[in-house]
Amino acid sequence: PHHRHIPSLSLLAVRILKRALLWTYISATILRGLVLGVYEKQSDNDGIHLTEAAAAFDRSISGKLSEMLSISGPPLKKGKSRIFYGLHQDFPSAVVVGLGKSGTCVCGKENWNNCKENIRAAVSVGCRQLQDLEVAHVEVDPCGDGQSAAEGAVLGLFEYDELKTKKKVRVTTQPYGSVDSAAWQKGVLYGDGQNLARQLMEAPANHITPTVFANSIEQKLSPFAHKVAVHKRPQSWIESEQMGAFLSVSKGSEEPPIFLELHYKGSLDSAQPPLVLVGKGITFDSGGISLKPSSGMDAMRADMGGAATVCSAIVTAAALKLPINIIGLAPLCENMPSGKANKPGDVVRAKNGKTIQIDNTDAEGRLILADALCYAHSFKPRAIINAATLTGAIDVALGSAAAGVFTNSDWLWERLHKASIVTGDRVWRMPLFQHYTKQITESALADLNNIGKYSRSGGACTAAAFLREFVTADHWAHLDIAGVMTNKDEVPYLRKGMSGRPTRTLVEFAAVRTSRDLRV
Ligand code: BES
Ligand code: MG
Ligand code: ZN
Secondary structure (H helix, E strand, C coil): CCCCCCCCCHHHHHHHHHHHHHHHHHHEEEEEEEEEECCCCCCCCCCCCEEEEEHHHHHHCCHHHHHHHHHHHCCEECCCCEEEECCCCCCCEEEEEEEECCCCECCCCCCCHHHHHHHHHHHHHHHHHHHHHCCEEEECCCCCCCCHHHHHHHHCCCCCCCCCCCCCCCCCEEEEECCCHHHHHHHHHHHHHHHHHHHHCCCCCCCCCHHHHHHHHHHHHHHHHEEEEEEEEEEHHHHHCHHHHHHHCCCCCCCEEEEEECCCCCCCCCCCEEEEEEEEEEECCCCCCCCCCCCCCHHHHCCHHHHHHHHHHHHHHHHCCCEEEEEEEEEEEEEECCCCCCCCCCCEEECCCCCCCCCCCCCCCCHHHHHHHHHHHHCCCCEEEEECCCCHHHHHHHCCCEEEEEEECCCHHHHHHHHHHHCCCCCEEECCCHHHHHHHHCCCCEEEEEECCCCCHHHHHHHHHHHHHHCCCEEEEECCCCCEEEECCCCCCCCCCEECCCCHHHHHHHHHCCHHCCCC
């Protein structure tokens, strides 16, 4: 019979102690990382220009950081980084990232705030590097602007890997050093809001159906139930509202449509006219009978980007406890070819009685929005803003630099524009000339045609002119977000994939709308 070696009791105790020590060592050191910022030199004989937090860190290790920075290579350029190991016992890995030049922030030519964009980009780079090293907890230099730093961290770390077995390390972040924690927290909420939109857009269309979309938003709003009402209007309701244009699109699919209606009552004055946000919610756009080419069609799972961004903006407004009333409307359905689908040349009747000849079933966004815009007016809104991945033409015009804004209101334009300078998620004004209206009102069979008669020319503008036929409000803006729907590498602090743009701009717009401004 063989005897296994039985260790003595004291030996066992030592082993356990070693384990415990190793574990404390791992949890206290190995898994913690630090991201610090450094500015570019203003002049050649300038020394290293650390942020306030980085300078404090440097002092705590008696100048070791600035010493290492100067001996390890040339000064860090904007967005470039260097990792130092073992500088500080609490932070075995510290990433230093270039913030570009300090100084003038708002750039008139670029229509955004350089400093904020640089912070978002730098922090995202640092956080991602630490994530790749499987560092699970990261402390972040607020770089003098806790909100932008938090946005950079939260947006930069997002990855849609829910459906993969192998997932990226979940990183928790917190600000390093003394900070304005309210600003950091605000940045986290702004970032989380955009990430919610990204997640909904990125998710496959067989996972996010109209029903699942509505349930997800309802669930996200459940912590704010005392200030929020959610209505998931079924097909029977849509029929009773005579939304013939919306129904004509949804009937081509086996998936039941939903008209999602959100009420956020943030104002103490319940009679305060609401801001109404309307979002295109096509959970998959195959084009219908005017079928799209198969290459790249998978991206059309994000054709609910309008609904995703406006609903996420409302979730964020509720989390921020913004003191205004907001109503969110999202017609949700699929655009599919089938025996029941719209056929080119079909004529349908919208909620306001206007008849529409559907010459191209792929111009479906404007059909579902027509009815939603009519319905929006029943809330006597202060303003209506709709967001829609409406046309490939806006991508031709602006690419991913900015969302196209078509508006009948200078007041609204000014405020959207200002909000976008702060967020860096830009907007650019586009025309609503009668010139375009003529091209969609000359229909052989009906009041309107759903495509312009010179089909490709000014495609984003004729689409906007079409929507305008369903608007009587004085302050309406249509955001065509098809060009900003995806990110390749243009926005440095977003990974490749669906962008969730322009959620933060919508939130910022609502946040700046103090109750004073929104009162008539
Ligand atoms: N969802 C598309 C627009 C789109 C294209 C969004 C690319 C994101 C990326 C929309 O429903 C559509 O198909 N529009 C047509 C309109 C045309 C038929 C007048 C388009 O842009 O080609
Ligand atoms: Mg389409
Ligand atoms: Zn579409």
